[in-house]
Amino acid sequence: MRQPAHGGNLAWAAALAGCPPDAILDFSASISPLGPPNSVIAAILSQIGNLKHYPDPNYSELRLALSHFHQLPPEWILPGNGSAELLTLIGRELAQLAATILITPAFGDYYRTLAAYNANVLEYPLSLVIGHWSLVLSFAVGAASRREVLVIDKGQRTKDKGLLLNNPHNPTGKLFSRESILPYLEQFALVVVDEAFMDFVLPNEEQSLIPVVQEYRNLVVLRSLTKFYSLPGLRLGYAIAHPDCLAKWQLWRDPWPVNTLAAAAAIAALQDTEFQQQTWAWLPPARNQLFQGLNEIPGLQPQASAANFLLVESQESTSHLQQQLLKYHQILIRDCLSFKELGDRFFRVAVREESDNQRLLTALKES
Secondary structure: OOOOOOOOOHHHHHHHHOOOHHHOEEOOOOOOOOOOOHHHHHHHHHOHHHHHOOOOOOOHHHHHHHHHHHOOOHHHEEEEOHHHHHHHHHHHHHOOOOEEEEEEOOOHHHHHHHHHOOOOEEEEEOOEOOOOEEEEEEEEEOOEEEEEEEEEOOOOOOOOEEEEEEOOOOOOOOOEOHHHHOOHHHHOOEEEEEOOOHHHOOOOOOOOOHHHHHHOOOEEEEEEOOOOOOOOOOOOEEEEOOHHHHHHHHHHOOOOOOOHHHHHHHHHHHHOHHHHHHHHHHHHHHHHHHHHHHHOOOOEEEOOOOOOEEEEEEOOOHHHHHHHHHHHHOEEOEEOOOOOOOHHHEEEEEOOOHHHHHHHHHHHHHO
């Protein structure tokens, strides 16, 4: 079976481990272990009788719930079949520009959607000085604040180009400050910020660009409901951008991209403030426990993260380590072979509950 490019491929992991998929302890997919919330399950069950009807093609209730959640007019929000579907629409938009700049290492789906439309891609890695004219991204994790430098060749024009980045950054977990991204909105034709993991950042530390989206016609913010609420199987995300842009994308895609159950689940999730508070209370200590445990294992160096995952540098082959953990412990970690800048010396692990984290740490010490 082919090596997966994404985390969460339990069929592949189970085949390698020689066990049923539900026996795998999955650290490869960065999904909250706390959900789905009971309120979401109840909402899904309440809509079973409506499966005989088509969904509302305008998703009026869902867009209204999202508009209340973000304090934006509904016409600025476009729900999608996961943020991946919306990313595909954005790829078509970006391909019409002279080039798209990617901050690397970059999420593999960015390459997929840009390649699908033959977009010109320019890669600029974090912390690599390669020219004379610099763009600077600052990031903050917890109370610590540092600066991350991105440099573009001196003669490079940006007014005819797009910029695509995620915040918090995947796979490093770095959280870029809002203020460090804002200048790019004056410099690029289109700026797309994928905030798939922003929900995990504590409210007093989050750096979302949603509060300024109405000020910039060239800004697109992508959000996902599947990771924070543990709903990857339902596929639900949304884009926030100028209504003219969203109306154009609507014409490009198939009808009814969001199913009835996913729409109901999203509305319930957004209203579940108790679950949101529970998640924010769980994540920092669980992440710290995992970070400290990894840091104490010889040969491993975890990176500080603002998200619900940790990137770990290893002195040994991580693809070999992945196979050892599967065969002897039924634990799946995310290798970073799909991130060409990282290769076989890094792996990524989701933050799970304390007992699961400890099981991973014990297995790593024995491997």
